Amino acid sequence: MDQQLINKVVQQVADELKIKPEEKAAEAGTQLCNSLGVTEFVGTSVGDTIGLVIASVDPMLVDVMKLGKYRSIGIIGGRTGAGPQIMAVDDAVKATNTEVISIELPRDTKGGAGHGDLIYIGAEDVSDARRAVEIALASLPKYFGDVYGSEAGHLEFQYSARASQCLEKAFGSPLGKAFGMTCAGPAAIGTVLADVAVKAANVDVVCYSSPGNGGTSFSNEVILIFTGDSGAVRQAVRAARAVGLKLLGALGSEPKSTTHPYI
Amino acid sequence: MDQQLINKVVQQVADELKIKPEEKAAEAGTQLCNSLGVTEFVGTSVGDTIGLVIASVDPMLVDVMKLGKYRSIGIIGGRTGAGPQIMAVDDAVKATNTEVISIELPRDTKGGAGHGDLIYIGAEDVSDARRAVEIALASLPKYFGDVYGSEAGHLEFQYSARASQCLEKAFGSPLGKAFGMTCAGPAAIGTVLADVAVKAANVDVVCYSSPGNGGTSFSNEVILIFTGDSGAVRQAVRAARAVGLKLLGALGSEPKSTTHPYI
Amino acid sequence: MDQQLINKVVQQVADELKIKPEEKAAEAGTQLCNSLGVTEFVGTSVGDTIGLVIASVDPMLVDVMKLGKYRSIGIIGGRTGAGPQIMAVDDAVKATNTEVISIELPRDTKGGAGHGDLIYIGAEDVSDARRAVEIALASLPKYFGDVYGSEAGHLEFQYSARASQCLEKAFGSPLGKAFGMTCAGPAAIGTVLADVAVKAANVDVVCYSSPGNGGTSFSNEVILIFTGDSGAVRQAVRAARAVGLKLLGALGSEPKSTTHPYI
Structure with missing residues (x-):
């Protein structure tokens, strides 16, 4: 966090002192892309939220992860939440053939007063899980x-x-x-x-x-x-x-x- | 937090580089005022502490808030604590016709290693609750x-x-x-x-x-x-x-x- | 944290704006020294980790600290961990006549997403506890x-x-x-x-x-x-x-x- 903050400050200082403006900070928002070369990656959104899928969770992990009947899962997790992510996943399960498996609330928000989140979404087919994660990431800016x-x-x-x-x-x-x-x-x-x-x-x-x-x-x-x-x-x-x-x-x-x- | 920190840094950088001094940061300390237009508001103090009162808590909330026999409550809550607030409320209940209902310790301090706090104070009369909150806010700088x-x-x-x-x-x-x-x-x-x-x-x-x-x-x-x-x-x-x-x-x-x- | 960060930023801003370079920040790493005048102090290392020993814990604390048979203890505790400190203490107990008494995981990392740590190491002799703490502090940079x-x-x-x-x-x-x-x-x-x-x-x-x-x-x-x-x-x-x-x-x-x- 510190380094990004420092860069942000350096930028603002430069702006305010009108000495050496640098490139604009990236716009907050949702990004869906697969250029990462990691099949599990779906995209990112506000709140340091990442969306992921696992087509078939390894059998050794199914019980410890308490996945029940599901093997294909979508994952939504962020540093800052959890209300917006819960709302966004609520939209996502309405719109897809998926079900929420679990919602966990870490104590986070990067030094703030609230939670982060870890949500597992179960699906019969990984394409449904992926679609649910995409919808959730796209809805997230609204619920922030x-x-x-x-x-x-x-x-x-x-x-x-x-x-x-x-x-x-x-x-x-x-x-x-x-x-x-x-x-x-x-x-x-x-x-x-x-x-x-x-x-x-x-x-x-x-x-x-x-x-x-x-x-x-x-x-x-x-x-x-x-x-x-x-x-x-x-x-x-x-x-x-x-x-x-x-x-x-x-x-x-x-x-x-x-x-x-x-x- | 970030934006305030950035402003603080921009100010300090400006000072140290002697280019463009801006207005001084507000003095830390206790503020009691009612100019907010919110009847529940009593004041603020160090540790991002706010003091509040509710004259008559809604009956739907009395049980879930575990208020026991009280309907009029004072509330002291801060981001950084909880020792100073507990000491300050100890002074406050000594000096008023009130009783501590509950003390909760969130994990907070804004990225630090400690707690924040949420303290409910019960009173027969809201004026007693308000007086206790005022005393606690005023004592708080001492106990920090x-x-x-x-x-x-x-x-x-x-x-x-x-x-x-x-x-x-x-x-x-x-x-x-x-x-x-x-x-x-x-x-x-x-x-x-x-x-x-x-x-x-x-x-x-x-x-x-x-x-x-x-x-x-x-x-x-x-x-x-x-x-x-x-x-x-x-x-x-x-x-x-x-x-x-x-x-x-x-x-x-x-x-x-x-x-x-x-x- | 804020003040150090501000100093760091002021330094970086000064560097980048090439106006007034100041002294270099201290190098991260392990420091073993006893110049502090506190007999319990052993040294510090990365992750805001401090190493300490108590030659003979006061009898009033032995039970509440759950020390079992031990009176001489080594203490490793940091703001950021706990994996590196657990690995480092694992090395330390391998190499010394000591035993791990307890490992506690505070929610910390100074606003980050993880844990800090508090590890008690028991020894028959305080010199063994001190040696274990020294080894752990020295191993810590590797495990970070x-x-x-x-x-x-x-x-x-x-x-x-x-x-x-x-x-x-x-x-x-x-x-x-x-x-x-x-x-x-x-x-x-x-x-x-x-x-x-x-x-x-x-x-x-x-x-x-x-x-x-x-x-x-x-x-x-x-x-x-x-x-x-x-x-x-x-x-x-x-x-x-x-x-x-x-x-x-x-x-x-x-x-x-x-x-x-x-x-």
Whole structure:
């Protein structure tokens, strides 16, 4: 991280001091390519996310990886997440003949307050797994849209009118119903957002996660998942977002969307 | 974090190269204000700590948040802690009609070796909760005084002549007796500090925490909590501090106090 | 971390803008010295690793530290690891009359995707413990040779023709047999490396670790440990390394060895 940051700083310093401008930093976003010469590689996307497939996992690994009946898998994993990747894989399993096998939440975000992610997607055929990974990578920038960051922490909001199998597996959110999520780090802000959300509209709590009481991997976040009528869920998310931007802004600079807000 | 760091660097580079000085960075410290337009907001303090209150937590959240009999809560949460915040809340509950409900320790410190914190304070009346949060925010800079940092790690020392309910709840330290704490990351330094402390004076071990054997959220710290005669406890803390500053100094630059040493 | 990074950046900016070069940063590597005036201090090495000894741990700490029969201990602990330190201590216990007491894995690497470490080594005599710590510190740069990093993540590979007690204790690797390890963060890359390794040669899986299914402290890594014929183990490691460098390279800049590759 340090070296890239240094390069970024050197660039910005050069720009600001107007001495020696260098080449522009690469645009963030999704890249699908196979020029790497590694058959497992599908592409990359925001959040230091990589998409991979294994056509047939070695039999020695099937049990330790808890793959169940699947041998062909798609893999989505990033340093920063996991909400956006879970949303993106939810889209992907809706659109393909695949199923989410497992969702793991490392404590990561590269020094930030949250999680990374490791998601295994199972398929009968590797082409289905690959297609699911491609869809997830392509959807990812959208779902980073309501992830807001500053030097003090982050906010995350997600909304789906109709939860599919990935949201059910990750959070116990009811299949086919609306899904809302509020999350903030430091966790104290997340607590207030949870209360604001449930007071703002007629929603039902699906699960509450906190640093030491389960649902997180000791991340510095309070996360609330809720369901209900889709209009109410969206209203609850938006109310929490308005408050979250003010509270996190009080701790540091104005929080910025990672891409473009979508909710 | 990156963007603020970049701005800081750009500023320092500009200063050192004497080309274009910009405005001074904001002074660290406690800020109590309500200009935010969010009723829950109380203020901020060092360690990216925010203080909040909820006058009446929504009934849907009372059980999942494990609030027991309380509906009015104060919230103290930071990215870097948790010793200073626990000490500050210990002062706050001594001085107000409030009680600590829970103390959670995320693995945080923004890429450092330690914890952040999320503390819920219960009160019959929200004005008591608010007062407790204000006291805790105001006490916080003091208790960051014996938190020393360098690029290699950190040291933390705490001392109280008389532990109150927050120290009892967090560490099992006996109520009304002296409290001492030594802590360092990387954890190896903390191990030596624990041994130095208990050999330096006649103290009793309350608890020992390490990365993989409990008491931490996988932070890279060894923490020793001890009690005894207040003079002995203070002597043990000071002996460990003297050794800690040398050992952490051997790994990198000279460790610096976050604010001003108080022990 | 920030201040050192800032200094590094200021230096690089000055270099690149050719305005005001300052003194060179200290060379990474192992330092053994006792000029610190702290009897417990042995030395430092890469990965912000410190080596320490306690001649006779205070009786109050022996049980909470789970030292068993030992009173004299050596301590190896770092911010970044733990593979290299485990390998280095494996060498150390082979060469001295000592035994590994415990290996703990904090979630660390200073904002990176992996672990730090805290290893206690027991000895009848403190001079044996000190010798073991010295050997471990001296071996450490070698075992950082196949740790590769970029701003996006890291790769780690280890190989031993004959595992000793530290590798057995850490991973359950059979004593006296060849030991191979593949590891990557983000974890998704580690999954593919595990599959590549077991397909590349006739090896047996010893253990598979992942962020949420055990073996890690919620690090963003998938780690595979395997054994077999020493030639096969080495071949499996090398095959995974070739793929890992490409995959991590797809997420960011070219991964660089921390020191010099040894496998």
